[in-house]
Amino acid sequence: MTSTMSPAPRRPDDIRSTAPLLRNRPYQAVSWSQTCTDFAEQFLIVAITWAAVHTFGGDRLGLVLAAWAVPRGLLLLFGGVLADRKDRRAVGVAVGMLLCLLNLSASVVTGRDELWAWLALAVCLGVLDAVRLPLGSSLLPLIVGRERLVEANRWVSLREWGAMTGGPALGGALVALLGTGSTLITAAVMYALSSILLAQLPSLRPDEEQPREPVLVELSQGLAIVLRHRQLRTLLLAFALANLFILGLVGVGIPLFAKEVLKAGPQGLGVLAAAFGAGLVLGTLLCHRLPDRWQRSQQMIFALFMLSDCLLAVVGLAPNLLLAAAAYGASGLVAGPPATYYRALLQTLPPAEYLGRVTSIARATSFGLEPASTAGVGALSARLSARTLFVVGGCAAAVVDLIGLTLSRHRNREN
Template sequence: MFTPLADRRFRLLWTGQTLSGLGDAVTPVALALAVIQATGSATDLGAVLAAAAVPRLLLVLVGGVWADRLPRHVVMLAADVVNLLVQLTIGLELLGGVIRLGHLIALSALSGAASAFFMPAADGLIPATVDESRLQQANALTQFSRQAGQVLGPMIATTLVITAGAGWAFLLDAATFAVSVGTLALLRVRHEGTPREGFWTELAGGWTEMRRHRWYWTNLIVHAVWNLASACYLTLGPLVAVRSLGGQVAWGVITQGGALGAVAGAVIALRVRPRRPFTACNLLLAVFGLPLALLAARAPAPLVAVAAGLAFGGLTFMNSLWLTAVQQYIPARALSRVMAYDWLTSLGLTPVGLAVAGPLGAAVGPSAALAGTAVLVVTACVLVLAVPDVRRLTLALPAPVVEEPLPTT
């Protein structure tokens, strides 16, 4: 399970991203609690989250082109420097005791722009740091460390917000970005850059490569719907939890339940390879309808937390297999551009969801909005199984481990 860590390149990448992921897991909960506490408005929280999502979507294709042109770890390093400065600024401002919504929106937009370059570069870098036969284990380890951070993150965030203030959560995130910058600076990997053919030609090449694979783009539609549902969950979920399920601690419990399930999903992905991976994955993604429905019904927070654990466990398991399939079937020279289209399509509806969820919840009620979203995500996950390519796709098996015979005397 852990053989990818024997390679120094993957070990450096994994260490930096593990610590950075811990910091990233702290700030969303701290941000949600700080904004809800200051304004009591899900619409304000949605505006801050959307401010990061919009530039991320607008620039992710540009980021994909440059991540195929330049060494991917250099692109990631530059993006991490920007995020370090953003989190440091937000943390210092929050420690000042005044939440300026306009500043949060502007800084979130800058962070989103940096992420647009980081994401396709990161997805394309893993195959350069580990043997191809261990890609699933490498992806699963990456998901495991990321989700392990999600377990600790909500606990740390809730504790910091209640005891010391939300600003310290952002300063912690800034420190983890500094560690990531250091590990990326030490990383040395081979980069087979795409020939320079002009920006639009290279961008079109990524689109053509993605469209060749029907299993790819049909699944992306489901991912887009799932992320739309997630936007509703992230905006109306804290509002319901704080007002009806027990306050700030209730949302922290629900978030941590989802994080624990996600860790379990990553552990399972280290060992389990379904014969028909995307049939299993889409059925698991459909489980996200359960926490949405329970929130709509104002179920007790522990029950919602268990449902969130099942849902996010399925998501993490799917992510490991999805990245492995993409890295195996898409040529390395086009990988970041294809992943940029992946991110654009998958997250395309997220700003809409973040902007609309609050007003929709105010118009029809949070329960009706959450219940409708649950029906939508389950329907999309089941319908995609009608596509033969989705049901039949398989992954390459890992190479068998050959033990050397013991020396004889």
């Protein structure tokens, strides 16, 4: 039994692929810069959501998160155009310093009950997110050779999951020990450090200025590919609808559940978020132990997501923090493999020349629905308990996954 569970020996070429990254100074600068950004973002999210819940309640928290998400969803694709046409180093440094200033401003705004100031702050954060997200994804191919990209992305994934797992818990502890204002100042320092590290890179301006079609024309071409491709159409539409129920629960439901049901304080909020992140990490690590056929099975992707959403509904039934964290962590554990398979399908189904646009449409669809989801859950929180929100929202998302599973079966039978 022990021998079957022991990891396979590491190949020599894996060792060789790691060593150059350690000597690649631009890669190290970007890696540590984005580590600072990832943890600062988690501190910011915990501080903002906890302060908004205490200042306004769940309905206004939904408005604040919607004001954050709307410009991010609307401008995300245009942020990608900016990253492609400008010096990525200069844009990254500027965005980091602006985020530093916004976090310093947030340390003042969160101490007041003026909703307009909260909304203005959230809109500015959303605009900068629309630039930061595509910029971060586009840096790696410029500083790492093609033969090193797989190993580099492996470390990127570990960093992101590590921030998702440890960042919320650490952010919750900082809020409890130092207060919201000091936590936001800490995040501001980390954003500034991120910019300083990124400034160590050489210029990353595009080498050649090639004529491009208008952005809207290129986006319409990508949308046409999605609508004509039956498998892509099923995946993107189903997950967009499921996100409509899920995103609001994560953004609004979890803080409300921690405060009103569990009476757990900011530490409890951090524990819940960290439990889900830890589940995602473990689930992603276990992908290679699952049957290979699952990686290409659209039906299995929907089935696993359906189970994850059912476990999310179970969170609403948990009587204490321990059981709620266990259910939330199990939901993340089950969601890890299908999330990986889903990304792989999005990279292999469309023609190569449309890959970027299809991926952008998928991300924009998710971010674009977040404002409606968070605002809707925030409004419903005035009429329904946090427990009811989780049970109903999780079950509704599971029904959407079941519909996607059924459509996938019909497609396989027709083929």
